Amino acid sequence: MPGATPISGVALSTIDVKMTNRSNAVAQPSPLRTLSPSSKAIGGVVILVVGSCIVAAIFFFATYDNGAVYHPTAPVTNGQYPIGVANANEPSGFAPPASNAVIGYSMSYVTDFGGRALPKGWNVFFGVPGGDPGGQFGQKHVVVANGMLQLNAWRDHQYKNHWVTGGLCQCGLKKTYGAYFVRSRVTGTGPNEVELLWPFNNKWPPEIDFNESAGSVTSSSSTIHWSAINQIEQKHLSINMKQWHTWGLVWTPAAVTYIVDGQVWGRITNPNEITKTPMTLDLEQIALCSLHRECPTRPVSMQVDWVSEYSAK
Secondary structure (H helix, E strand, O other): OOOOEEEOOEEEOOOOOOOOOHHHOOOOOOOEEEEOOOOOOOOOOEEEOOOHHHHHOOOOOOOOOOOOOOOOOOOOOOOOOOOOEEOOOOOOOEEOOOOOOOOOEEEEEEEOOOOOOOOOOOEEEEEOOOOOOOOOEOHHHEEEEOOEEEEEEEEEHHHOOEEEEOEEEOOOOOEOOEEEEEEEEEOOOOOEEEEEEEEOOOOOOOEEEEEEOOOOOOEEEEEEEEOOOOEEEEEEEEOOOOOOEEEEEEEOOOOEEEEEOOEEEEEEOOOOOOOOOOEEEEEEEEOOHHHOOOOOOOOEEEEEEEEEEEEEO
């Protein structure tokens, strides 16, 4: 990005965008989300969040602040923004942070994705993703193995050889405010890989995307969605997505702060944009091949070593 400042191999820069046309936004989560039958929270119910995309497509305006460059804090050693605990036995080289790793917060949840089954409270998507009419979530495309969670995109003969992707949510764990850290990487270009908070009541917007690839391995973005007409503010980050990174989000009544590898790279402070709606953590891939957008050319995975969450004391 123009004006980017390289720090520890990460070029940190922002472009703030406000728009009302969801089809032009980078973020493409799943207004239509069907959970696997193993879901204890919702069962096999098909969740529909309708109308938002249609309403949002009526108007479009955008403003860019090309001169805004975030100057991130120096790497934090007191644990305010954790990267994790160095551990050569972990796939990413770092184990989850300590319970007191975020100043003013205490750990409320952690999983290291050990074994071969999803931890309790996670539910797999299936069906056609919202915003991706030609796409498909497949339950077999979500795998826990080798000490990590893997969302795998490949041409699946069970779905007429179409590109099928993986997605899941921590659907039964709603939170209002808190800190989230996800250590992850992608293995290649293609699908849109996204880590986000989604409204527990499935009434969209709001939405907070804190790591979204848009099919790239050289950049990520964050997007906050708010208002009935889906206004957004979006920030972009130059970074090697094929390397392991710890992506963080700290959500308070006063600010939404985006963090990568212990460094702040973006912050939202407009009170109109900061939701009070209880949210859940979602991890997903979408292959927008039918829309001639993010589409794989070979099998690709989003790998997640661990997830840790914190609540304010």
